Amino acid sequence: MxxxxxxxxxxxxxxxxxxxxxxxxxxxxxxxxxxxxxxxxxxxxxxxxxxxxxxxxxxxxxxxxxxxxxxxxxxxxxxxxxxxxxxxxxxxxxxxxxxxxxxxxxxxxxxxxxxxCALIAALCCAGLPTDKFHFIGFLPAKSGQRQQVLKDIPAGVGTVICYEAARRIIDTLQDVMAVYGADRELVLAKELTKTFEHFEHGTATSIIEWLEADPQRCQGEMVLMIAPPAEKAADDIAPAVQQTLRLLMAELPLKKAAALTAEIHGEKKNALYKLGLSWSGQDE
Missing domain, CATH: 3.40.1010.10 (Tetrapyrrole methylase, N-terminal domain)
Structure with a gap:
């Protein structure tokens, strides 16, 4: 050669x-x-x-x-x-x-x-959105730094994926709950491709309960996946936001109207776009 x-x-x-x-x-x-x-x-x-x-x-x-x-x-x-x-x-x-x-x-x-690749293997079997995802590797060892990293993740990046050491997984789940709330959908994948491979789906609280029910569950390699925030249903969007969207839709294309309404009120653009589609009788 x-x-x-x-x-x-x-x-x-x-x-x-x-x-x-x-x-x-x-x-x-x-x-x-x-x-x-x-x-x-x-x-x-x-x-x-x-x-x-x-x-x-x-x-x-x-x-x-x-x-x-x-x-x-x-x-x-x-x-x-x-x-x-x-x-x-x-x-x-x-x-x-x-x-x-x-x-x-x-x-x-x-x-x-x-x-x-553990992150891809975990994501494709998790049942969480795969069209966009944000991999952050290993989180810091200290709680305050972990929470800051989680807070700094931009909105709209899709499913968030991290690796975590077994000895810190419960503390990390508590920090995830502190930053994203108790209702955020999570999936914990552990021991991928090994004898005790397992995917635990739920919230931070339910996964912590599952881990604490058997000390052996807090062992092995772990991948934690955090679902994007759930989009608001039309009934959950404030009347003032809906009024802004209606006014803008009268003058602008729906996509532009939804984007401007989202910027004005701090709402999710996709949820507003879907709401506008429902008003105009269009298929998503």
Missing amino acids: SVAEAVLYIVATPIGHLDDISQRAIQVLRDVAWVAAEDTRHSGKLLSHLGISARFLSLHDHNEKQRAASLVEKIKAGDNVALISDAGTPLISDPGYSLVRLCRDAGVRVVPIPGP
Whole structure:
């Protein structure tokens, strides 16, 4: 292989069930000169299971900036390198950003080997809106900082997704309730693709009760998903807001009238648009 063809592969690995690794990922891991891993001991077990003998280099939060430069030099010298994390897709709440950025700046080709990702696996099975979502990684460890992060999330971003450590999940659910209220719809996904995989749907209160009913439920990897706020029904929209919408609809297209009414009264544009549709007898 010529120097020009050497690349960095971003290789997704299983988040639980070992059979979820792709044939392409196995071939890449078998063929590369180096495997950069978050935890070489942990990843060594995976590769041993696959019957692969690899040359490992560690790349984690504490050494990434220093290690990235040497990896780029190896690639430029003709060695293919695969980057893997402990589980799932590298860079998604895992190390790798500095390395990929340095590769891009150095003109080194970066090739994705797609596969498992906990946030996508959780979202597609949660029964929450998937047309828009906002991933915030791991929340801060302290309650005040967690609540501030949640408060700072803009409106209209869709389903909010975060990862959380089992030891903090109840505290985090309490903070979610403090910021978004007791009625916000939530889904907690835990132990995805593993033996005790489970999706718990409800509110912060009901999920806390479910967790506290059995201490073993507060174990394992967790993904917390927060539904967007429910849109108001027409009966819940104040008469003054409805009057503004009617007046604007007389002069403007519905979409513009709904947007202006939402801005004036601080309401949700989609709810007003649907209300206007119902008045005009149109189908949504």
